[in-house]
Amino acid sequence: MRREFSQIGIGDEIEEQSHRPTQVQLFRYSAVTWNSHRIHYDRPYAEKEGYPDVLVQSHLHGAFLTKLCTDWMGEDGRLVRLALRVRRFAVPGDVLVCRGTVVDKAVVDGEGRVTLRLEEVRSDGEVCAPGEAVVAFPLAET
Amino acid sequence: MITTDLFDEIRDRIGHRETIGLGVVTALQIRRYARAVGEDNPLYHDPEYARKRGFADVIAPPNMVPSIVDWGEGDVEEELLTDGTAPGHLLGLDISDVRIMGGGEEMEFHRPVTAGTRLTLHSELVDVAQRQAKTGLMIVLSFRNNYRDEAGIPLLTCNRTVLLR
Numbered sequence: 001m002r003r004e005f006s007q008i009g010i011g012d013e014i015e016e017q018s019h020r021p022t023q024v025q026l027f028r029y030s031a032v033t034w035n036s037h038r039i040h041y042d043r044p045y046a047e048k049e050g051y052p053d054v055l056v057q058s059h060l061h062g063a064f065l066t067k068l069c070t071d072w073m074g075e076d077g078r079l080v081r082l083a084l085r086v087r088r089f090a091v092p093g094d095v096l097v098c099r100g101t102v103v104d105k106a107v108v109d110g111e112g113r114v115t116l117r118l119e120e121v122r123s124d125g126e127v128c129a130p131g132e133a134v135v136a137f138p139l140a141e142t
Numbered sequence: 143m144i145t146t147d148l149f150d151e152i153r154d155r156i157g158h159r160e161t162i163g164l165g166v167v168t169a170l171q172i173r174r175y176a177r178a179v180g181e182d183n184p185l186y187h188d189p190e191y192a193r194k195r196g197f198a199d200v201i202a203p204p205n206m207v208p209s210i211v212d213w214g215e216g217d218v219e220e221e222l223l224t225d226g227t228a229p230g231h232l233l234g235l236d237i238s239d240v241r242i243m244g245g246g247e248e249m250e251f252h253r254p255v256t257a258g259t260r261l262t263l264h265s266e267l268v269d270v271a272q273r274q275a276k277t278g279l280m281i282v283l284s285f286r287n288n289y290r291d292e293a294g295i296p297l298l299t300c301n302r303t304v305l306l307r
Contacts, residue, residue, distance in 0.1 A: 019180065025178065025180070028174075028177070028178040029178045029179070031178075032171065032174045032175050032178050033175070033209050033210050033211050034210065034211050034212040034213075034216060035211040035212075036211075036212075036216065036222060036226040036227065036228070037211075037225060037226050037227050038225050038226035039225065039226075042226070045225070045226075057209075058244045059205065059208070059209035060179065062205045062209070062247065063179040063181075063203065063205055063206075063209070064179075066203060066204050066205045067179065067180070067181055067203075070183065070203070070204065071183075075195070078251075079204050079251055080250065080251060081248070081249065081250050081251070082204065082205065082248075082249050082251075083246070083247065083248035083249070084246060084247060085245065085246030085247075086244065086246070
């Protein structure tokens with residue numbers, strides 16, 4: 001898939017993606033990142049900390065927003081920057097919908113740069129992770 | 143418990159820099175990470191495809207590198223804290239009775255991280271602040287983490303906020 005800088009408009013919404021993390025996914029994510037924090041795999045421990053279940057890792061929230069951007073940008077895009085903050089927790093079974101909107105376009109150092117405003121929203125409408133990304137595209141040859 | 147003594151101790155460490163060799167990023171590590179996230183992009187799975195796109199091997203999903211909590215084997219289990227995390231991994235301070243939380247990240251991706259790259263992390267404590275939260279005093283730490291390859295070429299910068307409470 002290729003996406004052209006000239007075809008992108010401010011206000012465009014990018015195709016949303018949804019994820020429904022499972023305990024297995026959280027386990028594999030903790031394993032591969034060698035994250036031994038019990039909050040992600042030990043439910044009685046998570047309950048003792050006041051949560052209803054084990055928590056989605058903050059970097060997994062980040063991975064979902066990363067995927068949103070890299071799938072949207074296609075082969076010619078390059079993710080330059082991604083900023084995010086995890087404001088609300090999520091647990092297995094929550095549906096997390098990732099959305100993005102083009103909020104700016106500019107030509108910087110001979111390439112096209114698109115700024116996206118991002119959010120990952122929980123089933124109850126709460127924003128788990130707001131974010132912002134910059135994606136660079138080559139300019140069409142003239 | 144957050145005390146003003148702890149805050150003062152941390153403030154004395156502003157500008158503190160550490161250089162840590164992280165080892166080699168492997169193709170299997172990348173494929174497993176991508177699998178765990180649900181990424182099916184062939185750039186992360188298929189070396190042939192990655193070569194056609196101009197890379198030496200599969201590349202890591204952009205936010206993989208800062209997500210790895212421990213690049214080595216980790217501590218023996220008896221030494222881990224009650225919450226399962228490693229003790230004293232924050233500036234060598236005794237913070238065993240403090241809760242550490244991620245407060246957000248800003249990542250700049252300079253170049254893709256290719257399988258086979260040997261990484262070095264250059265970490266600096268750039269700022270520290272106190273904040274009064276509902277639950278009591280909170281300390282906000284700002285780190286700048288630069289990841290470089292063997293030749294010293296910057297691959298990724300991660301500005302990371304860590305909250306202590």
